[in-house]
Amino acid sequence: MTRPSDPLAQYRAGMLGMITGYMRSQAIYVAAKLGIADQLVAGPRPVADIAAKTGAHAPTLYRLLRALASEGIFRELNAGTFELTPMAELLRSDIPDSMRVWAIMFNEEQFHAWSGLLASVQTGEIAFDRIYGEGYFDWLGKHPDASRTFHQAMTTGSAQTGPALVREYDFTPFDVIADIGGGNGHLLRTILTANPHARGILFDLPHVVGDTATESELHDVADRCDVVGGSFFEDVPGGVDLYVLRAILHDWDDRRCTTILRNCRRAMNRGGRVLVLEGLVAPANEPDFRKWMDLQVLALLGGRERTEAEFRRLLAEAGFAMTRVIPLTADHSAIEATPA
Numbered sequence: 001m002t003r004p005s006d007p008l009a010q011y012r013a014g015m016l017g018m019i020t021g022y023m024r025s026q027a028i029y030v031a032a033k034l035g036i037a038d039q040l041v042a043g044p045r046p047v048a049d050i051a052a053k054t055g056a057h058a059p060t061l062y063r064l065l066r067a068l069a070s071e072g073i074f075r076e077l078n079a080g081t082f083e084l085t086p087m088a089e090l091l092r093s094d095i096p097d098s099m100r101v102w103a104i105m106f107n108e109e110q111f112h113a114w115s116g117l118l119a120s121v122q123t124g125e126i127a128f129d130r131i132y133g134e135g136y137f138d139w140l141g142k143h144p145d146a147s148r149t150f151h152q153a154m155t156t157g158s159a160q161t162g163p164a165l166v167r168e169y170d171f172t173p174f175d176v177i178a179d180i181g182g183g184n185g186h187l188l189r190t191i192l193t194a195n196p197h198a199r200g201i202l203f204d205l206p207h208v209v210g211d212t213a214t215e216s217e218l219h220d221v222a223d224r225c226d227v228v229g230g231s232f233f234e235d236v237p238g239g240v241d242l243y244v245l246r247a248i249l250h251d252w253d254d255r256r257c258t259t260i261l262r263n264c265r266r267a268m269n270r271g272g273r274v275l276v277l278e279g280l281v282a283p284a285n286e287p288d289f290r291k292w293m294d295l296q297v298l299a300l301l302g303g304r305e306r307t308e309a310e311f312r313r314l315l316a317e318a319g320f321a322m323t324r325v326i327p328l329t330a331d332h333s334a335i336e337a338t339p340a
Contacts, residue, residue, distance in 0.1 A: 022111075027068055028091070029107030032100045036065070036074070037084060037091035044083035096159065101152045109139070109146060113299040120299055127299040136300050141207050151208065155186045155217075157247060161277060162190035164328040169275070169336075171195045174241040178203055180232055180264065181248040185209075185217045185225070191244070192221040200225040201237045232260045238267040246277035250293070251303040254314055261318030265339055274320060276335040277328070281307045290331065311335055 031037070034054040039045060047065060051058035062080060069076045073087045084092075090099040109132070116127030128136045140147040171177065171191060178201040179188040185202045192200045200221065202209060206229030218225050228237050233256065236243070243264045249257045264274050282288035290305045297303035306314065312322045320337035327333050 024071060025103075025107055025111070027064055028073065028103050029111075030064060031068060031073070031088075032091050032103035032107075034061075035093065035100075037088050037100070038093055040074075040082065040084045040088070041092065041094070044077055044081050047080045047082060050082070098156065101149055101156060105149050105153045108149075109136075110296070110300055114296075117295065117299050126302040128301070137205070141205070147207075148211075151183045151211070154183045154247070158183070158187035158190070161246065161328055161332050162187050164332075165277065165334060166190060166194040168326050168328060169334055171198060171242070174198060174273075176201065176240050176269070177242045177244060178237055178240040179244045179246070180204075180236055180260070181245060183208060184211060184214045185227075187244070187246055188225065189218055189221050192224055196224075198224070201240065202227045203230060203232070203237055205229060205231065232263060234263075236260075236263045236267050239269060240264075240267065241269050241272050243268060243272070243274045244277065245274065249276060249303075249311075249314070250278055250297050250305050251301045253302055253304065254317070257314055258318045261315065261320060265319050268339075272339070273323075274315075274337050276311065276315075276337070277332055278311070278335065279305060279331045280311070280325075280333055281305050308335075316340065 034056055036050060036054065039050050039053050047062045048058045050056070050065075051061045054061075065074050065082050066076060068074050068088075069082065071087075072085055073091075074082045075085050075088075076082055089095065090097065091103065092098055093100050109128075112131060113128040113136075116131050119125060119130060120127045126135075128139075132139050140150055165187075172195065174195075175197070176199050177188070177191060177195075179185065179191075180203050182188050182202045182204055188200045188202050192198055202214070202218065202225060208214075209227045209229050214227060215222075218227070226237075230236070232248075245260070245264075248260065252260070261274065268274075279290045279293070281290050281294065294305035297305065308325060315322050315335075315337045319340055321340040323336045323338055325333050325335050
């Protein structure tokens with residue numbers, strides 16, 4: 001006897017998977033935080049050995065790894081022995097495309113900000129500010145470990161975008177290039193290394209550019225690079241031919257973005273340009289991770305991801321005309337603009 005078909009079964013299963021998505025993200029976070037993948041680089045190991053090396057409770061760690069293995073993250077070979085899988089490889093800390101720091105960053109204080117998403121949607125207010133009592137970047141300035149994690153994640157983003165940028169965009173017309181909100185300088189170093197004729201300015205908050213990671217990152221271009229601390233809401237360095245803003249504007253609402261862009265317009269050299277490196281939101285109903293990042297920056301900073309048309313309007317409000325959009329990677333483009 002056949003059972004009646006249930007046309008909604010697949011949708012219920014899919015919906016349940018999305019409802020409980022936090023379970024997977026938090027499990028991945030724990031594995032990343034403990035450095036489990038690094039313990040398996042040399043080959044499969046019993047869970048008791050992994051637990052001893054990472055300070056975990058072996059029976060409970062087994063339950064975590066068993067769940068992750070069911071998603072293709074690690075593989076159980078026999079009772080209690082695990083090995084890396086291609087997905088788990090991404091949680092290693094010693095590979096160029098590591099996502100370990102992203103798993104940590106997204107699942108600590110940023111994860112908690114999502115608990116305030118309902119209030120943000122109801123009021124338009126910033127969830128992080130409501131929960132933590134201050135803005136995200138102010139909070140990072142008081143928590144060095146979290147700040148280090150954040151800037152490590154930004155560096156990996158720059159490492160993925162930078163090679164495509166210097167390949168696709170011609171920097172030869174620009175003698176002075178400023179990376180605004182450039183963190184520890186990885187992207188600027190990539191640009192200056194590929195363009196030995198140019199000088200650079202790294203500009204970010206004082207506690208960011210004062211970190212020892214900045215000196216280390218810029219060591220081989222230090223003779224052509226000035227490091228300047230400040231707030232881009234107040235002013236930016238002058239005498240610049242090209243301002244680069246990577247993953248900056250999506251952090252802020254239109255009013256604050258206009259302030260940043262107008263500061264660049266006022267300070268730039270005659271004939272100067274801005275180059276905005278951001279993802280572009282896909283058309284309605286198309287699957288797009290950028291649409292989820294839009295909620296992320298809403299909860300965290302009150303920012304927003306934007307479509308190409310929205311960037312065009314934003315730049316026009318600040319006195320710029322968008323001249324072209326250059327695709328760089330699957331999720332980033334270079335948006336060039338000149339004073340209107």
